[in-house]
Each structure stands twice: as C-alpha cells, then as structure tokens.
Amino acid sequence: MNLRAWHACYTVSDMDRALPFYRDLLELRLVRDAVREGPIYDDLTGFASARLRVAVLEDAGGFLVELIEYLEPRSAAVPGRLCDPGAGHLSYYVDDLRTAYAKLIASGARTQSPPLDLVREGKLVGRVLYLYDPDGNIIELFEQAEE
Numbered sequence: 001m002n003l004r005a006w007h008a009c010y011t012v013s014d015m016d017r018a019l020p021f022y023r024d025l026l027e028l029r030l031v032r033d034a035v036r037e038g039p040i041y042d043d044l045t046g047f048a049s050a051r052l053r054v055a056v057l058e059d060a061g062g063f064l065v066e067l068i069e070y071l072e073p074r075s076a077a078v079p080g081r082l083c084d085p086g087a088g089h090l091s092y093y094v095d096d097l098r099t100a101y102a103k104l105i106a107s108g109a110r111t112q113s114p115p116l117d118l119v120r121e122g123k124l125v126g127r128v129l130y131l132y133d134p135d136g137n138i139i140e141l142f143e144q145a146e147e
C-alpha cells in the first residue's frame with residue numbers, strides 16, 4: 001500500500017448547525033454540499049435506504065474535511081470521552097492561538113481550556129487547546145513556538 005491522506009470525516013447531527021461552525025468560525029471553504037443515496041451508499045454504510053447529506057470543506061492547505069449528516073437512518077447521540085476507543089480529533093496549526101481563542105470564546109464556542117503552554121524536556125514546544133464542534137467532535141489548535 002502507498003497511503004496518502006485524502007480527507008478526515010465527522011458525522012454530525014445537524015448540517016445546518018455544523019456548517020456555520022466549520023465554514024464561518026474555522027474559515028474552511030465549502031467545496032460541496034449534497035444529498036447522497038442509492039445502492040452504493042446502502043452497501044458502503046450497511047444501512048438499507050441510506051440517505052446522507054455530505055458537505056466537503058477545504059482548509060488553507062488544501063486538506064479536505066467531510067461532514068456527514070445521516071438523514072436515513074437518523075443518528076442517535078452517543079456521549080463519548082477523549083479517552084474512549086474510537087475518539088479522534090482534527091489538529092490544525094494556527095499562527096496566533098490567543099487571538100483565535102478570543103474569537104472562539106466571543107462566538108460562544110466551547111473549549112476544554114484556554115490556550116496551554118506545551119513544554120517538553122523543559123522547552124516550550126507551543127501552545128495548544130481542544131475545541132468542540134456543536135456535536136462535541138474535537139478540533140485541536142496548535143501554535144508552534146518560535147525557534
């Protein structure tokens with residue numbers, strides 16, 4: 001196998017609530033937003049008569065983030081924790097985490113903490129925080145320390 005990253009994906013409960021978060025707050029560019037259904041989606045997902053609303057967004061580096069809202073079958077919220085198997089997160093570099101944090105807080109976004117200094121072997125590596133989308137999916141923001 002010669003693997004190369006294509007995209008990351010989160011399932012969301014309400015696309016109309018998720019899109020403003022990713023598009024407007026995180027400033028990802030909306031590439032596509034469409035409903036998908038048919039035999040291939042039934043087979044791929046394992047759900048008969050699957051209907052999915054799929055939005056694809058692109059970050060400044062060209063990486064794609066796919067959001068899927070299951071219209072059929074409807075999703076059931078399952079609370080999870082960072083430490084649970086299957087938990088994952090997107091991670092993005094930012095130039096100025098303190099400014100980004102102020103914007104996030106002003107918008108009402110939920111974070112695990114304010115920006116924290118990440119120190120390894122006594123040296124500041126950068127600043128980091130975890131941010132939650134409207135469904136609780138995790139996005140890590142990281143500002144690398146100047147060398």
